[in-house]
Amino acid sequence: MKIMVAVKRVVDYAVRIRVKPDKSGVETQNVKMSMNPFCEIALEEALKIKEAGLAKEVVAVTMGPANCVDTLRTGLAMGADRGIHVEAARELVPLTVAKVLKRLVEVENPGLLILGKQAIDDDCNQTGQMIAGLLGWPQGTFASKVVLDKEKQVATVDREVDGGLETICLDLPAVITTDLRLNQPRYATLPNIMKAKSKPIKKYTSEELNVEIKSDLEIVQVTEPPKRKAGVILSSVDELIDKLKNEAHVI
Amino acid sequence: MASRLILKNLSKRHLFCSSFASRSASTLVLAEHEGGSIKAPSLSAVVAANSISQDNSVSILLAGSGSSLQQAAQMAATCHPSVSQVLVADSDKFAYPLAEPWAKLVQLVQQKGGYSHVVATSGSFGKNILPRAAALLDVSPVTDVVEINGPQQFVRPIYAGNALCTVRYTGASPCMLTVRSTSFPVPPISVDSKSDGAPISQVDLSTLDEDSIGRSRYIKLSSEDTDRPDLGSARIVVTGGRALKSAENFKMIEKLAEKLGAAVGATRAAVDAGFVPNELQVGQTGKIVAPELYMAFGVSGAIQHLAGMKDSKVIVAVNKDADAPIFQVADYGLVGDLFEVIPELLEKLPEKKG
Numbered sequence: 001m002k003i004m005v006a007v008k009r010v011v012d013y014a015v016r017i018r019v020k021p022d023k024s025g026v027e028t029q030n031v032k033m034s035m036n037p038f039c040e041i042a043l044e045e046a047l048k049i050k051e052a053g054l055a056k057e058v059v060a061v062t063m064g065p066a067n068c069v070d071t072l073r074t075g076l077a078m079g080a081d082r083g084i085h086v087e088a089a090r091e092l093v094p095l096t097v098a099k100v101l102k103r104l105v106e107v108e109n110p111g112l113l114i115l116g117k118q119a120i121d122d123d124c125n126q127t128g129q130m131i132a133g134l135l136g137w138p139q140g141t142f143a144s145k146v147v148l149d150k151e152k153q154v155a156t157v158d159r160e161v162d163g164g165l166e167t168i169c170l171d172l173p174a175v176i177t178t179d180l181r182l183n184q185p186r187y188a189t190l191p192n193i194m195k196a197k198s199k200p201i202k203k204y205t206s207e208e209l210n211v212e213i214k215s216d217l218e219i220v221q222v223t224e225p226p227k228r229k230a231g232v233i234l235s236s237v238d239e240l241i242d243k244l245k246n247e248a249h250v251i
Numbered sequence: 252m253a254s255r256l257i258l259k260n261l262s263k264r265h266l267f268c269s270s271f272a273s274r275s276a277s278t279l280v281l282a283e284h285e286g287g288s289i290k291a292p293s294l295s296a297v298v299a300a301n302s303i304s305q306d307n308s309v310s311i312l313l314a315g316s317g318s319s320l321q322q323a324a325q326m327a328a329t330c331h332p333s334v335s336q337v338l339v340a341d342s343d344k345f346a347y348p349l350a351e352p353w354a355k356l357v358q359l360v361q362q363k364g365g366y367s368h369v370v371a372t373s374g375s376f377g378k379n380i381l382p383r384a385a386a387l388l389d390v391s392p393v394t395d396v397v398e399i400n401g402p403q404q405f406v407r408p409i410y411a412g413n414a415l416c417t418v419r420y421t422g423a424s425p426c427m428l429t430v431r432s433t434s435f436p437v438p439p440i441s442v443d444s445k446s447d448g449a450p451i452s453q454v455d456l457s458t459l460d461e462d463s464i465g466r467s468r469y470i471k472l473s474s475e476d477t478d479r480p481d482l483g484s485a486r487i488v489v490t491g492g493r494a495l496k497s498a499e500n501f502k503m504i505e506k507l508a509e510k511l512g513a514a515v516g517a518t519r520a521a522v523d524a525g526f527v528p529n530e531l532q533v534g535q536t537g538k539i540v541a542p543e544l545y546m547a548f549g550v551s552g553a554i555q556h557l558a559g560m561k562d563s564k565v566i567v568a569v570n571k572d573a574d575a576p577i578f579q580v581a582d583y584g585l586v587g588d589l590f591e592v593i594p595e596l597l598e599k600l601p602e603k604k605g
Binding site for chain 1: 351376378382384390392395410413417421462469470511528536538544561564582584586
């Protein structure tokens with residue numbers, strides 16, 4: 001079986017982001033970029049499945065401008081066998097990403113598609129569900145445990161839901177999106193980073209895949225969230241209880 | 252050239268506005284129910300639907316099987332004056348919240364009803380189902396809406412709540428949203444006992460396309476039963492972080508919560524360390540809460556945690572480290588050892604009323 005993993009290049013999670021003065025978006029020039037943390041977890045899971053002998057190949061896919069290749073190389077250094085880069089100059093909405101992925105699934109025929117549950121930039125949490133819907137495949141979102149049964153061709157997935165953990169069973173092929181607790185992604189070692197430079201990356205354009213890049217969402221403005229009024233540092237528990245009771249009236 | 256562009260845009264906008272303004276909105280709300288009643292967050296989705304347009308007829312879609320579904324339908328019919336219809340899909344296929352049959356159901360109901368909007372709450376249920384349904388209908392959904400400025404314009408947080416993005420939906424109907432329930436509080440509504448409520452009708456499932464249904468099966472749900480209020484809707488939330496050091500110590504947080512009638516929350520560090528189960532996690536990847544009072548003990552205040560609680564009305568932080576980022580958002584801060592502060596609070600806090 002082949003596993004396809006989608007990875008996204010985003011502003012590093014530790015960066016304190018700045019909204020552009022013209023309110024057109026968030027400053028991304030000269031800001032540290034990394035692989036989306038949930039995508040790292042997705043890739044790690046695919047690699048674990050391969051190492052357990054349940055998959056033959058792991059293909060990492062990314063979409064976006066030329067520098068997304070860096071993210072792909074990170075994935076290859078972690079252990080992905082090869083990469084696919086779909087070039088796109090502008091930002092893609094999840095629906096378009098899902099349509100491009102659908103075309104790639106038709107070309108590559110993977111038995112499993114793993115994505116992160118959300119990207120930490122747009123916080124959408126949509127792409128995995130959308131690609132599953134387009135393909136008519138079952139979906140296991142917010143996965144915190146994945147067990148594959150090769151003989152029965154099913155995946156048993158523990159999902160993190162509001163009320164606790166839900167267990168479901170999916171017929172393969174399926175789409176899985178990863179939650180934080182699924183695994184601890186590995187670091188790419190220096191020799192593997194060197195080796196990754198010679199692994200193949202296939203390039204596509206959206207025209208070659210016959211997907212129209214469009215968006216039915218228009219960004220009107222991006223603003224800073226309202227600032228909270230400065231708080232006070234108190235000196236004792238008595239003072240705290242007094243403030244909560246008589247100033248804030250919350251207890 | 253530029254002026255022609257502006258003209259073109261203007262006329263586009265004009266066309267666009269008139270096509271939506273002349274037609275009143277009709278909204279389908281995808282609701283969750285349990286034990287014969289509508290879940291509280293789903294009522295927030297109805298409140299949100301009501302703010303899409305002044306002239307909006309709201310239909311609630313409920314699915315499941317058995318008598319609890321019918322009971323929930325009765326409640327849905329009278330839950331809000333704007334509800335004009337309750338649609339019930341009664342089938343074993345919807346006994347569990349699996350995305351495959353539910354997304355097909357939304358597609359089916361949308362194709363019959365031609366709604367201008369479809370709304371669900373952005374809990375794990377809505378986030379699982381709505382994007383799949385949107386893909387089937389070939390539209391882009393808008394996640395986690397916190398403000399509705401008219402039928403096509405919405406505000407949503409991005410970058411873990413560090414920026415607010417206003418988006419305009421320019422696509423075909425329906426415009427699909429998941430809304431953040433804490434941003435659309437449900438006002439206490441006096442139910443008019445004389446009114447019979449909205450009509451309840453059954454969804455005709457004979458045309459439900461079953462291609463991708465049955466390829467996923469529900470096995471079980473494991474959850475920790477507690478008597479404490481639900482984290483998502485609690486008035487007070489008491490949260491512990493890594494500094495609690497052990498699951499044993501975390502019980503102090505639980506005791507304090509009990510005394511205040513509060514829900515218990517946790518940081519990712521506390522969950523990962525195994526102090527508490529994951530459903531208590533507050534943050535970008537856990538629950539988003541906005542209680543009246545949020546008390547954080549031993550929480551440093553990482554961006555990802557703040558994303559889940561910074562809309563709380565009053566924030567109290569207790570931390571040994573005076574430089575912890577949590578103090579930048581706290582209304583009241585106490586620099587001190589939580590192992591001294593919590594016992595003192597337990598001793599000195601007034602008994603909760605009622």
